[in-house]
Amino acid sequence: MGRPRRGDGASDFIPLGVSFATPHDLGSRHAYANFCRAAAVTPLPTGYGMVLGQDLSGRRYTYLIEDVAFARSLGEDGLGNLADATLDALRELRRDGWPDEWELPADLAPLLRGRSRSTTPH
Structure with a gap:
């Protein structure tokens, strides 16, 4: 699973x-602390937003965004407006895979599955 990396290579995301x-x-807060421990990230008072996607070869990635309000606005406004360089510019954490593919405690996987707001890529 590995530790998250600072954003790199989002040009094909x-x-x-x-x-x-x-x-x-x-x-x-207990479930959130368990998520952070399993995801190898520092717990923040407001939590994380996550942008899920893939590269051109189909490899899945998740960007963990410390600005939850910004992530919520992305979900409301549609991800088609998200420029390729935005995630790198924000220098957010990037993980391989999607949360339901990570080794999370069994009680967390169902909470993360089905909570994403998906869009059709443009």
């Missing part, structure tokens, strides 16, 4: 959905 890992979205 196709955003497909937005999901959230916050105490509210996961149902409790």
Whole structure:
């Protein structure tokens, strides 16, 4: 699984959905702390927004965004407006795969699955 990396190589990233890992979205601070431990990220008071996507070869990635309000606006406004360089410019954390593919505690996987707002890539 590995530790998250600071954004690199987003030029071929196709955003497909937005999901959230916050105490509210996961149902409790305990569930959120478990997510952060499993995802190898530092817990933040407001949590993380996540942009899920893939590169041109189909390899899946997740960008964990510290600005949850920005991530929510992406989900509301549609990801088609997200420029390729935006995620690198924000220097957000990038992980291989999508949250439901990570080794998360069994009680968290269903909470993250089905919470993404997907869009059709342009």
